[in-house]
Amino acid sequence: MPRRPHAVVTEPLGALLASVPKSRPSWLTVVKTTVAATLAWVFARQLGENVAVLFAPIVAVLTLQASVYGSIATGLQLLFANLVGTALAIAWTQALGLTWWSLALGAFVALVVARQVTNTPLARNQLTIATLAVLLLAPVARGYGQWRFIDVAIGSAVGLTIAVVVPEPPRIRHIHATLDTWGWACAKVLRAIADELGARTQALEGDRRHDWIAESRKLNDVSAEASAAVAGVEEITVLNLFAKRLRRDIVHAQRRQLWLVRLTLQVRAISLATDRLYDRPGEPPALDRETLRALLTALARLLEDRLDGREADDQSLRSALIAAVERVHLVFPTALAVLDSVSLLGRLDQLRQDIGGEEAEALIDPGTLPRAD
Numbered sequence: 001m002p003r004r005p006h007a008v009v010t011e012p013l014g015a016l017l018a019s020v021p022k023s024r025p026s027w028l029t030v031v032k033t034t035v036a037a038t039l040a041w042v043f044a045r046q047l048g049e050n051v052a053v054l055f056a057p058i059v060a061v062l063t064l065q066a067s068v069y070g071s072i073a074t075g076l077q078l079l080f081a082n083l084v085g086t087a088l089a090i091a092w093t094q095a096l097g098l099t100w101w102s103l104a105l106g107a108f109v110a111l112v113v114a115r116q117v118t119n120t121p122l123a124r125n126q127l128t129i130a131t132l133a134v135l136l137l138a139p140v141a142r143g144y145g146q147w148r149f150i151d152v153a154i155g156s157a158v159g160l161t162i163a164v165v166v167p168e169p170p171r172i173r174h175i176h177a178t179l180d181t182w183g184w185a186c187a188k189v190l191r192a193i194a195d196e197l198g199a200r201t202q203a204l205e206g207d208r209r210h211d212w213i214a215e216s217r218k219l220n221d222v223s224a225e226a227s228a229a230v231a232g233v234e235e236i237t238v239l240n241l242f243a244k245r246l247r248r249d250i251v252h253a254q255r256r257q258l259w260l261v262r263l264t265l266q267v268r269a270i271s272l273a274t275d276r277l278y279d280r281p282g283e284p285p286a287l288d289r290e291t292l293r294a295l296l297t298a299l300a301r302l303l304e305d306r307l308d309g310r311e312a313d314d315q316s317l318r319s320a321l322i323a324a325v326e327r328v329h330l331v332f333p334t335a336l337a338v339l340d341s342v343s344l345l346g347r348l349d350q351l352r353q354d355i356g357g358e359e360a361e362a363l364i365d366p367g368t369l370p371r372a373d
Helices: 014-017 027-045 055-063 068-096 099-115 121-137 144-165 170-200 214-237 241-277 289-307 314-329 336-359
Strands: none
Touching: 027 055, 027 144, 055 068, 055 121, 055 144, 068 099, 068 121, 068 144, 099 121, 121 144, 170 214, 170 241, 170 289, 214 241, 241 289, 241 336, 289 314, 289 336, 314 336
16 A cells, blocks of 8 residues: 655645645736735835835735635635745755755755645645745845744735734625536537438448547546636535625525536546447447437437427426337347447436426336336
């Protein structure tokens, strides 16, 4: 079993030190960050002996994220990294001075320490930067190492204060827009499969895939974008008192996300199964392509109705699926010979039930049938 890298910080503080903010910055974040950097520089300049006011605005910029939680997580990471890096640089300068070899050795030690005691690239890089900055500036900036602690504190305090006082409003409309795009992409894949089944007249050569496979793969990117949007809004609501009233909307978006995950799994499975079964050398599957085309088109229409907010009536589709299942058993004399077609029809029916929700009826209730164990 591989060993995990040793980390000094543990839960629950470790969760913050290892957290990577998920929320994307908005225009409000840009304005807040600009104000934070300016205020941090102004406050740090009030300290007369602080001759190198560079890192207060930098830390303020890095600290302030779109969410309060993200700002606290980033601020703690930067604070921890800067304190360790500054302490290391002060001790290193006093012990070895500053030469080319001591600088190189100091950078190496800083990278080794950062690798062992931090969990995120932000903290790891900042620890190394802090060490190098203090090493390089200490000979020319009297007391710089000590002022470095104050700079970090000022930058972190300003960034966190602005994040808490001016929190980001959750972008609920943006979430629903990305989720809608995801749902329409699923419907597009279903129609792409149906259209190509109708247009293709020759078998595929070798390992060539159907064109709809590329469309199906795009669902990964669409779903990742939508999931990131949902995760970002979830993060914005953490420690944000003004966002509590929107909690119901966020829960609704989370449920829609889970629903679309189920749809995507079924759509991708259908696209792969259809690609393997149709337009290949040998005997065609028991489920004829025209029946499959009609079922896919009906599924796409059902999903589009659901996405448009219209009533999703799946009764005619349910009847067509029942007829298709019964028909494939007449093509070959054994159930094993039609297993691939029945499995594909099962995927289609599962997708129908996922689209229809709780009101969708199964093709048959096993409880109404006699059973021989």
